[in-house]
Amino acid sequence: MWDYMAKNELVNFPVNIYKRIPNFKGAAEAAQRLVELDEFKKSRTIKINPDKPQEPVRFLALEANKEIIVPIPRLRSGLFLHVIPVAGATKEQLKILASMRGLEQAGKPLGLDSNIKVDLIVLGSVCVSRDGYRLGKGEGFADLEFAMMMRMGTITENTVVITTVHDCQIVDYLPPQLFKEYDVPVDIIVTPTQTIFVKPRLKKPSGILWHMLSERKLKTMQVLQQLKEMDEKNGKMIILKEVDSDIETHRYIKNRVKYPKNKKRFNIKKDASNVEKSTVEGAKDKILKSRFPRKRTYKKAEEENNISNAEMKMENVKSAPRRRKNLRARTKAHIDFSLKLSNISSGVRVRDLKNALLERGIKPSEITWQGYRGICYLHFSKLRNENALPDQPIQVDSIVANLQQLRIGEFMNNEEGFIHVEPAKPISRIEVTDVTTV
Incomplete structure (x- = not known):
């Protein structure tokens, strides 16, 4: 239709x-x-x-x-x-x-x-x-x-x-x-x-029909959770759906099948125009060249420039302190809490999200972008007061409230395109972007 x-x-x-x-x-x-x-x-x-x-x-x-x-x-x-x-x-x-x-x-x-x-x-x-x-x-x-x-x-x-x-x-x-x-x-x-x-x-x-609803569904709808609590107070036994087979899960599985995690992707189209000008072997090597070439190693540099082993060791010793300093500078800040944003359109880019957040005065420490799944994670740190106790809960209501009715990209003028906001635990990052670079 x-x-x-x-x-x-x-x-x-x-x-x-x-x-x-x-x-x-x-x-x-x-x-x-x-x-x-x-x-x-x-x-x-x-x-x-x-x-x-x-x-x-x-x-x-x-x-x-x-x-x-x-x-x-x-x-x-x-x-x-x-x-x-x-x-x-x-x-x-x-x-x-x-x-x-x-x-x-x-x-x-x-x-x-x-x-x-x-x-x-x-x-x-x-x-x-x-x-x-x-x-x-x-x-x-x-x-x-x-x-x-x-x-x-x-x-x-x-x-x-x-x-x-x-x-x-x-x-x-x-x-x-x-x-x-x-x-x-x-x-x-x-x-x-x-x-x-x-x-x-x-x-x-x-x-x-409570048996058709999952725990995740209830967490995204406060009013549904309230109804469940009311029914339970009235003595009704409620059993929820064990497996949450929502659209987001299906989209994730679909994308995993389409783009296997450990399989390299090659930019064949870009290099195809130079095939005729090269030999058969040279063209083959160029087509199969990875889109993101691997960084030159010390071993390869040594062979090309005829650097002796002693010189290479001295070079490593000289550069070691500088590398350690850079590593210390890139140490990730402690994450106090994270928010999950979902229902993100496939046409939205991370820069669109950054601009929308800046307009609302929200500055997360880090962003984990998973646009192919229609979701991302905002990581926040340094939200506790200096005098607060370690076990004192962090007040995040103001940030969550500020993100309500957020629209991005092609859904800007669509009443159905609100971004979903819910608390989340930090996950392994696929791509981390520093918002301060905007």
Whole structure:
């Protein structure tokens, strides 16, 4: 579906729609058709996803004096943002309020203690079948949000779920065996040209399926951890998923297979133009030459310059103190704590990260960059007070809070592109960059 829509130019900005809900052409027309439904007119509070193609729905809902709640991206810092229409606001002001930037500025965070009731749910989709099966971008956040709302009593199994899509995103059939008990089906499908009422409605999830969630998933979502603690206090036995088979793990394995760790990579293309001018043996040696040539050793230098063994020993003795001095200068500082940043786009470079950190006044001692995995580590040192006790915990909340809602690279204008931030233990470094060199 992503390939088809991109090839046929059926999307608006952002045009890179892979692993996203496509911002399809005609989203505004589909939104206008949605607000004409009785289900919309009778609703007072609507939960609408934060994706770009549903922005017209958010605008029209606010214009119709509806209250809307929008999930905080990836549920990192909370659950929902609650937006109430502003009396006397102009259309331009409502459009700004319906954007992700406006929601972040004017939205009121809702926690687990909220008693709000939702009358209607509007989701985005990548693909949907006429009998109600829905495929999202594959990360399961819409399903998890639905389960959490069921657990909180915000919605019921009778709450109507609508999706707005392009006509091409509708298929006649999706194999039911693809879908699990936690997948949320849709009741109404709205496109720029038609409205489809799914009959009979498919069964919806009844709540949170803890055995499908891993410990790592809970650590990245504080609100999920709070729900778990509440259930355990009520005497419920909770067993989590033992293996965390998330997308990040699959991406790492894929890259390891593609680029074996101990296998050299050669720059064949660069040297191929000189093959014809060399002998067969010379061309072969040049093509197989490593991209990063090995540093000349003392043995090779001795053979080329005819340096005697005695002279070589004297040279080593003279240079030894200088080498030891350099080694002392490069001694790594003690690391007090580290942060892991994930959800980094493949097009982002380490210099982009440095610039973004400097804009926020964050200066880590070291950066461990693993861009091929979409992650990096920030290492901090010298954060303790001189008078602090050795076992006194380090206050890192201010740094973590400063990194919230950070976007880098191609995700700068995308509401889904927030960088994930979580504490991490220092790991073996693949590439370490000194931020002071910027």
